[in-house]
Amino acid sequence: MSEARPMNGIEVARDIMERAAERAAQFEARTGAKPCLATVLVGDDPASVTYVRMKRNRCAKYGIESRHVPMPETITTEELVSAITELSNDPSVHGILLQHPVPHHIDERAAFDAIAATKDVDGVTSQSFAAMAFGRDGFASCTPAGIMRLLDAYDVDPRGKHAVVIGRSAILGKPMSMLLLARDATVTVCHSKTADLPSLVRTADIVVAAVGKPEFVRGEWLKPGAVVVDAGYNEGNVGDVAFGEARTRAGLLTPVPGGVGPTTIAVLLEQTVTAAFRQQQISA
Amino acid sequence: MSEARPMNGIEVARDIMERAAERAAQFEARTGAKPCLATVLVGDDPASVTYVRMKRNRCAKYGIESRHVPMPETITTEELVSAITELSNDPSVHGILLQHPVPHHIDERAAFDAIAATKDVDGVTSQSFAAMAFGRDGFASCTPAGIMRLLDAYDVDPRGKHAVVIGRSAILGKPMSMLLLARDATVTVCHSKTADLPSLVRTADIVVAAVGKPEFVRGEWLKPGAVVVDAGYNEGNVGDVAFGEARTRAGLLTPVPGGVGPTTIAVLLEQTVTAAFRQQQISA
Numbered sequence: 406m407s408e409a410r411p412m413n414g415i416e417v418a419r420d421i422m423e424r425a426a427e428r429a430a431q432f433e434a435r436t437g438a439k440p441c442l443a444t445v446l447v448g449d450d451p452a453s454v455t456y457v458r459m460k461r462n463r464c465a466k467y468g469i470e471s472r473h474v475p476m477p478e479t480i481t482t483e484e485l486v487s488a489i490t491e492l493s494n495d496p497s498v499h500g501i502l503l504q505h506p507v508p509h510h511i512d513e514r515a516a517f518d519a520i521a522a523t524k525d526v527d528g529v530t531s532q533s534f535a536a537m538a539f540g541r542d543g544f545a546s547c548t549p550a551g552i553m554r555l556l557d558a559y560d561v562d563p564r565g566k567h568a569v570v571i572g573r574s575a576i577l578g579k580p581m582s583m584l585l586l587a588r589d590a591t592v593t594v595c596h597s598k599t600a601d602l603p604s605l606v607r608t609a610d611i612v613v614a615a616v617g618k619p620e621f622v623r624g625e626w627l628k629p630g631a632v633v634v635d636a637g638y639n640e641g642n643v644g645d646v647a648f649g650e651a652r653t654r655a656g657l658l659t660p661v662p663g664g665v666g667p668t669t670i671a672v673l674l675e676q677t678v679t680a681a682f683r684q685q686q687i688s689a
Numbered sequence: 690m691s692e693a694r695p696m697n698g699i700e701v702a703r704d705i706m707e708r709a710a711e712r713a714a715q716f717e718a719r720t721g722a723k724p725c726l727a728t729v730l731v732g733d734d735p736a737s738v739t740y741v742r743m744k745r746n747r748c749a750k751y752g753i754e755s756r757h758v759p760m761p762e763t764i765t766t767e768e769l770v771s772a773i774t775e776l777s778n779d780p781s782v783h784g785i786l787l788q789h790p791v792p793h794h795i796d797e798r799a800a801f802d803a804i805a806a807t808k809d810v811d812g813v814t815s816q817s818f819a820a821m822a823f824g825r826d827g828f829a830s831c832t833p834a835g836i837m838r839l840l841d842a843y844d845v846d847p848r849g850k851h852a853v854v855i856g857r858s859a860i861l862g863k864p865m866s867m868l869l870l871a872r873d874a875t876v877t878v879c880h881s882k883t884a885d886l887p888s889l890v891r892t893a894d895i896v897v898a899a900v901g902k903p904e905f906v907r908g909e910w911l912k913p914g915a916v917v918v919d920a921g922y923n924e925g926n927v928g929d930v931a932f933g934e935a936r937t938r939a940g941l942l943t944p945v946p947g948g949v950g951p952t953t954i955a956v957l958l959e960q961t962v963t964a965a966f967r968q969q970q971i972s973a
Contacts, residue, residue: 514823531819538818539798539859565882567889573870575823586857586878591889593877594870598849605851605875 409633409655410559411664417558418551418667422467425675429468432681439470440681442500442526442673443492447485447507448478457504463670469677472498482512486519493521499684500526500677505576514575523684526676529576538583544676546580551668552613552634553584559657561611561632563590569606571595571622571645572615577636581613602626614645624650632657636665693917693939694843695948701842702835702951706751709959713752716965723754724965726784726810726957727776731769731791732762741788747954753961756782766796770803777805783965784810786957789860798859807968810960813860822867828960830864835952836897836918837868843941845895845916847874853890855879855906855929856899861920865897886910898929908934916941920949 433439442464446457457473464471474492476485485507492498501524507513517529525533528546536543545553556563568590572578582592590611595602606612606626612633614622619639624647627633633655637645644661651658659665682688717723726748730741741757748755758776760769769791776782785808791797801813809817812830820827829837840847852874856862866876874895879886890896890910896917898906903923908931911917917939921929928945935942943949966972 514825531823532815534819534822535815538822538863539815541798565884567884579822579867579870582878583863586863586880589880589882591877591879591883593875594866595875596870596873598873599875600849600851 409652409658412555412559412634412657412659414551414555414659414664414667417555418671420558421554421668421671421675422463425469425671425678426467428678428682432678432685433468435687436685438497439468440499440678441470441472441497442502442677443472443474443495443498445474445476445485445489445492445501445503447476447480447504447511453504453506457502460502460670460673463674464677467674469674478508480511482510482515485511485516489516489519493519493524496684498524499681500524500673502527502673503529505529524680526673526680528580528676534575534580534583537580537587540587544680545584545672546576547672547676548577548636548665548669549581549584550672552581552636552665553588554668554672555634555659555665556611556632559632561657563588563611565589565591566610567591567593567608568611568613569593569595569609570613570615571602571606572613572617572636574615577615581615581636585611585613616645618645619643620645620647622646622651624652624654627651627654629654630656633659634665635659635661637661638666693936693942696839696843696918696941696943698835698839698943698948698951701839702955704842705838705952705955705959706747709753709955709962710751712962712966716962716969717752719971720969722781723752724783724962725754725756725781726786726961727756727758727779727782729758729760729769729773729776729785729787731760731764731788731795737788737790741786744786744954744957747958748961751958753958762792764795766794766799769795769800773800773803777803777808780968782808783968784808784957784961786811787813789813808964810957810964812864812960818859818864818867821864821871824871828964829868829956830860831956831960832861832920832949832953833865833868834956836865836920836949837872838952838956839918839943839949840895840916843916845941847872847895849873849875850894851875851877851892852895852897853877853879853893854897854899855886855890856897856901856920858899861899865899865920869895869897900929902929903927904929904931906930906935908936908938911935911938913938914940917943918949919943919945921945922950
């Protein structure tokens with residue numbers, strides 16, 4: 406049996422970040438300042454701490470400044486909104502990342518929507534979501550946008566294909582379905598209430614798994630030759646797709662780690678540089 | 690062969706409008722003014738003229754004031770945005786309807802987004818779209834919201850059902866899919882680039898046709914017993930579904946006219962009254 410070709414997110418991400426670094430250097434040469442990303446982290450969830458550190462390390466490596474804004478776990482929605490509004494109004498900050506998830510007592514949507522659309526380099530605001538859905542200019546949600554870049558890098562044209570997105574979160578499943586739809590895929594959004602998920606997945610040319618359950622998508626669910634994108638990341642470097650099984654059925658398959666994750670960060674960096682140029686009203 | 694039960698939009702709409710009329714009367718008793726809907730019409734497309742007249746007649750009948758704002762075909766995007774912004778800032782206007790479509794030279798999205806979210810009783814702004822998608826408080830797009838009311842009136846629970854939406858417009862297909870998803874349907878969005886649409890439709894428990902092509906959806910495409918909602922309206926009182934064929938396959942079926950259309954207007958009236966109460970910060 407032929408094995409699925411792996412989609413190398415590390416390579417795709419490196420290309421994106423190297424181009425972003427070139428543009429960041431141009432920005433600095435012209436303005437005297439680096440593009441600057443503010444990273445807002447509420448509380449000290451270990452996974453979130455790690456994610457933010459990885460993002461800041463990547464920024465540093467590719468010529469982007471980051472300003473870390475840690476907030477106590479006990480902060481209120483009003484306080485968080487006020488802090489983010491301040492960053493939105495600060496001309497030395499070009500992009501704002503609010504690390505998801507925030508503690509349950511906080512209204513995350515209100516906090517996201519306090520990010521100025523021009524600085525929403527993580528693509529999480531209502532305005533950015535609508536822009537993705539309506540094909541308007543704006544910043545895309547980083548993980549779905551990173552997945553589109555992976556598909557492009559491996560010459561997967563979604564047009565006319567049946568894409569099944571498993572998961573419907575505001576920062577992954579929903580924007581993913583909108584980006585695939587904008588590229589003319591027929592899109593099915595599945596979730597925990599979906600009846601007979603395996604049969605639906607079996608009709609998919611492209612599967613995006615974004616459920617957050619280890620090895621949830623089984624190999625036998627897949628149409629032979631399908632493009633399988635695993636956007637899950639579970640403890641112990643395990644994705645949402647049973648990798649060993651999927652490898653013998655899929656045509657293209659993202660590994661975990663080294664698949665979707667790196668492209669997410671790469672798009673964040675790219676969009677931060679783009680935001681910096683736009684706010685200075687100069688072209689790259 | 691058993692015949693599909695018709696979904697009577699006229700009855701469902703009448704219930705909604707009679708309740709809206711009661712609340713409009715309460716609003717007038719308490720504030721001395723009727724709820725007021727501004728209807729903005731650009732140009733003189735005969736169908737649009739008719740739609741706006743129908744909406745204004747319904748308003749008048751149910752105790753809602755309407756203020757008609759006709760604009761010349763030659764208006765620029767900037768002029769239209771400026772006129773809508775003025776209505777957004779006018780405290781005597783509670784709701785704003787910009788009749789779709791506007792002439793091609795106008796940026797319709799920019800015009801829609803000039804409507805204040807608090808007055809977006811037609812549910813067309815980016816903010817309203819995101820609110821629908823994220824299950825947040827806000828006004829819903831009237832036609833999709835009217836369809837949800839039809840489903841509710843006929844005890845169709847979308848949860849766990851497979852809903853196939855044919856069409857992906859910003860004011861119909863996309864918000865429809867978000868509302869169905871919010872009610873736990875598995876949702877597939879199809880369009881002109883979809884491969885083998887008949888086979889996909891055959892898997893649907895709920896079909897929403899919103900393509901604008903007369904009798905496009907054929908009876909033989911339908912799963913026997915499916916709930917079929919025809920959101921199309923084509924010249925000569927013809928919908929997007931081949932009614933005669935569908936009647937022998939569907940379980941529930943909306944007629945054209947008298948199905949989706951009346952509920953669209955009913956939701957517009959209802960949301961106008963709700964907007965009026967909210968802007969006065971009094972409860973109904």
